[in-house]
Amino acid sequence: MATIELRQVEKKFGEVYAVQPVDLTIQDGEFVVLLGPSGCGKTTTLRMISGLEAVTTGQILIDGRDVTWKHPSDRDIAFVFQFFALYPHMTVRQNISFTLEAQKVPRAEIEQRVHETAKLLQIEHLLRLRPRALSGGDRQRVTLARALVRRPAAFLMDEPLGALDADFRAIMRAEIKRLHLAQHATTVYVTHDQIEAMAMSDRIVVMSNAVVQQVGTPAQVYYDPANLFVARFIGSPGMNLIPGQYVEGIVHLPGDNHYLVPDGWRGRLAQQLRSDDVIVGFRPEAAQIAPGGALHTTVYADALHGAYTMLHLALDGSTATHTMAHVRADRDVDYDIGTPVNFDLNPEMVRFFDPKTELAIL
């Protein structure tokens, strides 16, 4: 298996950056997700690792070996795409085995490897069928099997679940993770779906506008987003970001609300903020509804999600400029629009951002 190292890797199309210089080391056996909206540079980064796209400058090393200018086929990696690129005239078995045959692997070994891979993916009963007889999920399993059977040093996956419906995506998401845990092959996985990134990865590389915004574990990007983009992009809904003014230990928030800043933060806010302007950030589960709660709001909408209710609360009454907080509540909670609701914040889950730099206060 392999480590993958990117040293100041960048990609320009003319004068436009597709990827600004990236430094990233992916450890042997690690599952790293490149996450971001379309056009952020995640797929270009993956394609540079694979060799399908040339770097503009920088170096790519696989297991310490410089492969920057090596052909894709000389990098010992397997690529899994979103689309089911299966050969319709071949059986599932042939689809899985043909790369091994092309490499002149001995027949007995091919048999054994196809069998093992099919067992791992639970598609043994499908080996005699042709792709068109398979469901979407099974086709994607065969695509995975074809990548796995080669036993490459690393897997690169480009939105492999993008074409599946929500239910199947959840099932395949778990299967890919299970496979990864069984094989521990270094994997770089591209997606725009933050849920997939959180659920599957060891680490997430969040990208936007050709720039890496943050590299961290799911817990790090969720609880300690490096900037406003990550705070909004991770989570559903994203982090609540309420603009206010910081004056002497108190943040003045819309609707005559105040947040008393915990002692530990005061020095840092005074030191790091470029002006009075500050953004208070908290996740929906950081708020506890309480009659005597410090923050006063009115219900803008409330939405049952089955297992819980999401309250959408306006901090100030006017709908034109309203600032909304999304708060997670018990499933039995049911309020009429306009009902006054107060809440407190769990101080350990409150974060601060400077609206001028968009960066988190550390």
Place this chain on the structure above:
Amino acid sequence: MADVALQQITKHFRNVTALREVSFEVRDGEFFVLLGPTGAGKTTSLRIIAGLEKQDSGSVTFDGESVDARSPAERDIAFVFQQYSLYPTMSVYDNLAFPLRSPLRKTPEAEIKTRVTAVAEILRISHLLERKTARLSGGEMQRVSIGRAIVRKPRIFLMDEPLSNLDAKLRESLRIELEHIQKTQHATTLYVTHDQVEALTLADRIAVLRQGRVIQLGAPQDIYDRPATVFVAQLVGTPRINLLPAMRTNGVLQIEQSPLQIPAGSTALPAKFTLGIRPEDVQVTADGAFGGEIALIEPLGVETILYIKSGSQTLLSLASGMVQQRIGESVRFSIVRERLHYFDGDGARVV
């Protein structure tokens, strides 16, 4: 506004039956959602109400009066589609004013201005009124489309997957807006979607459609807590409900291919049945009555999905926040027995 009823509507396309004796009533001021997979008959129902499609049998009534003989224009409905059908060279203002300027209505310009301004405020697009619609983002365009429907004050809004072309974050914010608008304007709305989150969060009542039939009709809480069939149970809720084959033997419910046994309650069950358990009703706890092994952990931030293996069955469990457990670890867990679901061999709920 009006209440709208479908009575025994049947519709065939060549030899395919799109709707089979579909009946439901959208009450005055209600947000009613038709939920189902592709091909269930949702859009056909909508088009029959609009008069864009003619049913083979059955009747559509508005306020108790049949509209079967009326043309789409005479039915006074407003349609919002998945694709925004705006006039790209016109300003947002003119797009919103367009339905009011139709020769049928001939609204005075002063009144048009009042109504357009009010609608723009509701949808928070006041700052865009002078802009050409071609220069708007997808979310803004869909706000204008909804605005153009609202401005007319029609008898009923028909919305066909209006959010499905937007990305996840925009969909979420427009969903909140739609709920707020509907609840404050009390507009009778029939909304079609295949997205269970939209259905649960927006609806006063949901009709679940499958293969041209209404499978279940009820409030979101009913549909979620008392799904009428296995199909409905799987359709709503993420992560999806655990469905386990089980047998009733000697006063216990035995999960097949698993050591899991649950004391039988008072429910009269067939010898073989399917047990449904929502993931949030499976809780890892030190004094849990059941044992298993963690097969997989998916941290989502606000909550974590734990895959717990028991024999050859795997149960999904939903925990708050991030968890301490590790893959391969043995755990105890409890099941909320009052919230179990039972389904017979045909997939129907056993009460």
